[in-house]
Amino acid sequence: MKVSVSLKTSIDGKKELLSSIELNKPDEVKYLLATGLDPNFTSSRTRKNPLLLALKLQYWNIVAELISHGATTNHPEAQERLGWAYQQGTGVKRNYKMAVDLFFRSAAQGHVLALSDLGWMYQHGLGVRQDYVEALSLYRRGAMKGSAVAQNNLGCMYLNGFGVIQDYRKAVSWFNKAAKKGLAGALINLAHMNLKGQGVKQSNKKAMALYRQAAESGCMEAQLCLARLYLKGVVVERSYEEAFVLLSRSAGQGHPSSQNDLGWIYQHGLGVQQDLHKAVHWYRKSAEQGSDEGENNLGYLCLHGLGVEADYQKAYALFRKSAKRGFAAAQSNLAWMYLNGLTDLSAAKSRRRAVLWLRRSADQHYPPALGNLGVLCLDQDYSEAKSLLSEAAGLGDVRAMSNLVLLAARERSGDAIQLMSVTTSQWNDNFPSDELIGTYV
Helix, strand or coil: CCCCHHHHCCCHHHHHHHHHHHHCCHHHHHHHHCCCCEEEEEEECCCCHHHHHHHHHHHHHHHHHHHHHCCCCCCCCHHHHHHHHHCCCCCCCCCHHHHHHHHHHHHHCCCCHHHHHHHHHHHHHHCCCCCCCHHHHHHHHHHCEEEHHHHHHHHHHHHHHCCCCHHHHHHHHHHHHHHHHCCCHHHHHHHHHHHHHHCCCHHHHHHHHHHHHHHHHHCCHHHHHHHHHHHHHHCCCCCCCHHHHHHHHHHHCCCHHHHHHHHHHHHHCCCCCCCCCHHHHHHHHHHHCCCCCHHHHEEEEEEEEEEECHHHHHHHHHHHHHHHHCCHHHHHHHHHHHCCCCEEEEEEEHHHHHHHHHHHHHCCCCHHHHHHHEEEEEEEECCHHHHHHHHHCCCHHHHHHHHHHHHHHHHCCCCCCCCCCCCCCCCCCCCCCCCCCCCCC
């Protein structure tokens, strides 16, 4: 494509730029801007602004190109969307302070969604000092103006008691307002409340209906929740086939937790023929998006050579990455690698590292870590060891139950009975998260 320098200020140049944006042709956009064409204009005929158009279409590479060539905007909707891009680090380098500034400017011009955005930043301390009271105020302002996002997030504040006295009924009331507007996050939150009987009469039937409504709207999080209910088979008859359909849909759209669970289904052959190569494929896709579950489960397969050639270094890297972010299963597995001499550290240092990571995992009440730490502590602190094993057993850890039986036999006979050794573990919750869906759009 050849572009004359005369396009810098010409009407044709502006038309060409807008057309290239609409057709998602970043190379053409880049070439046009290289001629010196100023992107800060609004078409007199179509009223289209290049940056606002790219933001609406979510062509983030074009957004980045426009910004790099000096594109700015005073349009409240564009400011809000650009703030979102900076908050997410989508198309531009993540910059919370820039995001906050853009949200403030957008909100000052009356853009209601920007109030929710600002509330989110204050709630989570992103680019500003964390302040639940300010977040609550911003959500309330947005909610009173009819914003479904603000209404849903205000419900989350009441549910958790953030900046306000915890009140399940008020939480449900705000979730209902947002759900009536079709907000998927609010439908999921209402489903959670019905499942637990918080602020409403407990109803599995209503919870399932709400999950389905959200899932049918295309919400990937709802598809995941519904799939996990089918996998668990607690509030609905277990159906691996239904779970597979739902997970395939959301995983195919790039949802990392769904990709992990689909990998789990293929690994264990739940409703499908077991396929470890497909399990590796989906775990890897999940891990590539930074999923703790995906990284841990891919690490497990790499460690044991399941569906992939055994690779201790790769397994270690995956476990460590997830463990450093606080994921309990990865912390437990990283400890196992230290204990089994699968790192370059000395035996003494490896044991110290193992105990450190097991304690971090056990502090989160992760059953395998509690049981493994109990085995390690047996010679140093019998009382603590028994306490750890009892807690793990109480949480359903079968190995810990067996070890408690062996301990009881040791106490009766006085013989040195060998306990079952520590082991690796995978992670798949197979149940909707207890954490509510605070909406950030």
